[in-house]
Amino acid sequence: MKRFTPLCFVLALSAPLFLSAQDEKIDLNAIQKIRQEEAQRSKVMDIAFHLTDVNGPRLTVSPGFTKAANYAIQQLKSWGLTDATLDPWGEFGKGWELQRSYVAMSAPYYKSVIALPKAWCSGTNGLQNAEVIVVSAKDSASLDVYRGKLAGKIIIMDRSEDYKQSFSADATRYDADALQKMAEAKPGRPGPPDSAAMRARREQFAQLRIQATLPNIIKTIAKAEGAVAILSTNSRSHDGTVFVQGGGGFKASDPENFLDLAMAYEDYMSMLRLAKSGTPVKMEVDVKTKFTTNDTKGYNVIAEIKGSDKNLKDEVVMLGGHLDSWHGGTGATDNASGCAIMMEAVRLIQATGVKPKRTIRIALWSGEEEGLFGSRGYVKKTFGDPATMQLLPAHTKFSSYFNVDNGTGKIRGVYLQGNENVKNIFASWLQPFKDSGASTITVNNTGGTDHLSFDAVGLPGFQFIQDPIEYNTRTHHSNMDTYDHLIENDLKNSAAIVAAFVYNAAMRDEKLPRKELPKVGGNQRGF
Amino acid sequence: MKRFTPLCFVLALSAPLFLSAQDEKIDLNAIQKIRQEEAQRSKVMDIAFHLTDVNGPRLTVSPGFTKAANYAIQQLKSWGLTDATLDPWGEFGKGWELQRSYVAMSAPYYKSVIALPKAWCSGTNGLQNAEVIVVSAKDSASLDVYRGKLAGKIIIMDRSEDYKQSFSADATRYDADALQKMAEAKPGRPGPPDSAAMRARREQFAQLRIQATLPNIIKTIAKAEGAVAILSTNSRSHDGTVFVQGGGGFKASDPENFLDLAMAYEDYMSMLRLAKSGTPVKMEVDVKTKFTTNDTKGYNVIAEIKGSDKNLKDEVVMLGGHLDSWHGGTGATDNASGCAIMMEAVRLIQATGVKPKRTIRIALWSGEEEGLFGSRGYVKKTFGDPATMQLLPAHTKFSSYFNVDNGTGKIRGVYLQGNENVKNIFASWLQPFKDSGASTITVNNTGGTDHLSFDAVGLPGFQFIQDPIEYNTRTHHSNMDTYDHLIENDLKNSAAIVAAFVYNAAMRDEKLPRKELPKVGGNQRGF
Structure with a gap:
């Protein structure tokens, strides 16, 4: 749907058909x-x-996820992949959908505000016009003064003003210096300074820990007393971009969560200042949400291109990314981009008529946002249990797993995930893509996504280095994670690189070399 | 309400009390x-x-404007200004207020969208659930195919995809190079490359011209056939920032305008792509607007600090900025910032107990956003008619007018507005503020705001050079023009500079030198 811009990285036809770099043979023709x-x-x-557009958000187990998964299966089948299926990995919990969300300030004057219910929250039972009450507390004891005062109220937690204008660009690409630093990283050193997913995931976990304290206590009181909602924000949610994730438990046995509205910083602070200055602030809120419990199991999409070599077809090369998303946008950069790249990569392999020797298996995971559940479940039932390191037969037949989950930014290289044995192999695999800016290899780990599930049982799992673009500033878990924030040429570039990596892995004489097996109890690294 | 940060630009007490630079005496003590x-x-x-927060948007003649004007009058009086009044300047038109705005996509799935009715549009007469129809037309004749098909529909105009990620910062300050270029500008050369207001105003007028063609024709047909609304967007309205102005005529005799919803680019394009792909798209829209016609005259806020010198007190130095705003945000940088600076400047003069010889008059204009109406009306009735150049007695008693209307960015210098006679005077006036980065003088004009109304009758009217910050990227006429986008230290800096300029002008032996009087018919420059 985007304007077509010819890619300028097609190799000249006079290129040699086979390149031997560092003892790696590459089928340059393919x-x-x-x-x-x-x-x-x-x-x-x-x-x-x-x-994205056609499907909408893809919260795990929700109707949007199932619709997207079925679309993917139908596409993969149409390209000749086999055994395309919705593969259950275990119990997840409830589905959840937004069916109405109207939020406005109604006093001291009417103002349209930007706000979204967090996932797995209950609604308002129709339109409410409620007064905003400021809750100011440093510890749980100081919350006591609000007991008995919250019925029918909308709660705004007091907070300090911490917005700063953006004097740096929202969208960035790695420059030569940043790539050089990654390339020079030593094993065991901390990850790259701006590993997007890793930082974001740490933030997410830190936030979850905080959520376990004051706001959660007040939410419990608020729910018991019949309050309408609580408002949330952070200084990243500025300019209309609102970051929004889950509002609490989603297990089948969990109660519905008290309505928590993630709100634009500007709207939140304006109401907070007004309320603190003694001006009565009222809001109109009409939120309707739907929980689905018809099937609480989690499913991944799995499909294969069967290997062509009778000795190697039982060996497997995998590629994947998580299909599930948060619900504020349509999960375009997190992670429709990764799924589109992976689906396109297998399409490219099929469309070009190349015949990979090993079996290539694509996986589109679910439950990633809540804790890599889909890939962990799949790895546990297929390859082995990271808790006990009891391994299954397929573990020995596995070559490698390649993951994309860092947004729309084009691939600039690959993280070795601490596995220096693959450094020269990947160097030669990247060589044909040097013209597209993909040449960096770093021994660094990168965390926060599904390759870790493979790494946890000692299987080679890799994530690519991608230009950050707006991943940390605008799109990652926000209402702006939408189709228009994708960059066509970057996705095309990445699809070709992933297809080549997967094909190379499927054609190589040997499976990819591994790191030492993790010790029992020591394999939760990076989670 | 912002954190207090001590200003570091207070002069040492050992500074000389009078500075004579280029023959200008300055009362450094004051x-x-x-x-x-x-x-x-x-x-x-x-x-x-x-x-902003307390008052809400300040659309001309609307209740929000009147409330803000009354607040300003009360404040000015409390600081000892005299003759503080709502001063009528002529007929404006209808007031308008938003009383409800709920907009969402309801099919193919539910999605909260960011959208705001343009000013002076009618509502929907309750909640509507309507189908979206794509209108694709290159000329008015090709609109004919849509006749008879618009009843009950929401119209989305076809458009191409033109969003590009921001690889440059939203917020910027002028660097030494940019300031140097302004300083070196020659008379008669085009304005500085990034004169924010000028460019924005040109864009606005260009947009108005386009509005006179296709969309306006379709709106007429849509209204006649009973369509629900039309959607609008532009590629600047990304990340949740939505730029929104007027939806048509506002004169007392004008009919209500067909509902035109300014929408986030991402939401608009997603629905457009879906509808064009053949997927039925539906929206829920519930908009209620209120027109006020109790008083259709326009008013400026005027107040004075009477001059202390019996020979000079009949001469006037003016300072001002427009108080009216658009309605998407609360008009924080356009132009609560300018008004707050001007109000603070007269408060500083009063609080310090200095006794200006000439009368200082503050004006907070209305109708600026629709065409500088308030300042033009005031100048015409007070100083003379730019159309005929018939001048009134007060014209000879006028020293100068100083305006701020380019956002929150701190003052970096001043535009001479083509009047080289004041260059050395302003150079010496800026000297005490060199430490705050305000030292650039450019002969350039800057357009788009109320000093032009003075310039048009040959009176010295000036606008300051301000750091752009986010004026063009985020706040100017958008839903993000809100309090949190103000920078406290910048506003403080600017207030002190304006107070000093106004005080210097009021104390100077002579009124400020003027340019030649404009010729009749040649005085619409810069509008």
Whole structure:
């Protein structure tokens, strides 16, 4: 659906058919075909359009996720993949959908505000016009003064003013210096300074820990007393971009969560200042949410391109990304982009007619946002249990797993995930893509996503280095994680690189070398 | 309401009391007092809080404007200004208020969207659930195919995808190079490359011209056929920031305008792509607006500090900015900031006990956003008619007018507005503020705001050079023009500089030198 811009990275036809770099043989002819197919007949934006605009948000177990998963299965089948299926990985919990969300300030004057209910929250039981009450507390004891005062109220927690204008760009690409620093990183050193997913996940976990304290106590009191809602914000949620995740438990046995509205910083602070100055502030809120409990199991999408070599077809190369998303936007950069890249990569392999020797298996995970549940469940039932390190037969037949989950930014290289044995292999695999800016190899780990589930049982799992673009500033878990924030050429580039990596792994004489097996009890690294 | 940060630009007490630079005498003692008062007892953020959060939007003639004007009058009186009044300048038109705005996509799935009715549009007469229809037309003739098909529909105009991620910062300050270029500008050359208001106003007028063609034709048909609304967007309205102005005529005799919803680019394009792909798209819209016609005259706020010198007190120095705003936010940087600076400047003069010889008159204009109506009306009835150049007696008694209307950014210097006679005077007036980064003088004009009304009758009217910050990217005429986008230290700096300029003009032996009087018919420059 985006304007077509010809890719300028198609190899000249005079390129040698085989390149031997650092003892790695590469089928340059196949890679050339892959790049040509991507440049001339890309479907990556069409896939992204279906996963985002057409489908809507894809919260795990919710109708949006199921719709997207079924679309993916139908597409993968249409490209000739086999055994395309919704593969259950275990118990997840309730589905949840937003059916109405109207939030406005109604006094001291009418003002449209930007706010979204957090996932798995209950609604308001119709339109409410409620007074805003400021709750100011440093510890749980000081919350006592609010007991008995919250019925029919909307709670705004007092907070300090911490917004600063953005004097740096929202969208960035790695410059030569940043890539050089990654390349020079030593094993065991901390991750790269701006590993997007890792930082975001740490923030998320830190936030969850805080949520376990004051706001959760007040929410419990508020729910018991019949308050209407609580308002939340943070200084990242500025300019209309609102970051919004889950509002509490989602297990089948969990009660519905008290309505927690993630709100634009400007709207929140304006109401807070007014209320603190003694001006009565009222809000109109009409939120309707729907919980679905018809099937509380989690499913991944799995499909295969069967290997062509009789000796190697039982060995598996995997590629994947999580299909589930948060609900503020349509999960375009987190992670329709990764799924579109992976789906396009297998399409490229099929469309070019190359015949990979090993079996290539694509996985689109669910439950990633809540804790990598889909990939962990799949790895546990397929390859082994990271808790006991009891391994299954498929563990020995596994080559490698490649993951994309850092937004729309084009691939600039790959994280070795501490596995220096693959450094020279990846260096030679990246060589044909040097012209597209993908040449950096770092021994660093990167965390926060599904390759960790493989790493946890000692299987080679890798994530690519991607340009950050707006991942940390605008799109990651926000209402702006939408199709228009995707960059077509970056996705095309990435699809060709992933297809080449997967194909190379499927054609290589040996499976990819591994790190030492993790010790029992020591394999939760990076989670 | 913002954190207090001590200003670091207070002059050392050992500074000479009088500075003679280029033959200009400056009362450094008074300037020192002004800066100390601002550093230690600033009210500028409190004024801004009242004009924005407490008051809400200030659309001309609307209740919000009147409330803000009355607040300003009460404040000015409390600081000892005299003759503080709502001063009528002529016929404006209808007031308008938003009383409800609920907009969402309801099919193919439910999605909260960011949208705001344009000013002076009618509502929906309750909640509507309507189908979206794509209108694709290159000329008025090709609109004919849509006739008879618009009843009950929401119209989305086809448009191309033109969003690009922001690889440059939203907020900027002028660097030394940019200031140097302004300083080196020659008379008659085009304005500075990034004169915010000028460019924005040109865009606004260009947009108005376009509005006179296709969308206006379709709106006429839509209204006649009973359509629900039309959607609008532009690629600046991204990340949740939505730029929204007027939806058509506002004169007392004008009919209500067909509902035009300014919408976030991401939401608009998602619905457009869906509808164009053949997916039925529906929306829920419930908009209630209120027109007020109790008084359709426009008013400015005027107040004075009477001059202390019996020979000079009939001469006038003016300072001002427009108080009216658009309605998407609360008009914080356009132009509560300018009004807060001007109000604070007269408060500083009063609080420090300095006794200006000439009369200082503050004006907070209305109708600026629709065409500088308030200042033009005031100048015409007070000083002379720019159309005929018939001048009134007060014209000879006028020294100068100083305006602020380019957002929150701190003052970096002043535009001479083509009047090179004041260059050395302003150079010496800026000298005490060099430490705050305000030292640039450019002969350039800057357009788009109320000093032009003075310039048009040959009176010295000036606008300051201000750091752009987010004026063009985020706040100017958007839903993000809110209190949190103000920068406290910048406003404080600016208030002190304006107070000093106005005080210097009131104390100078002579009125400020003028340019040649404009010729009849040649005085619409810069509008």
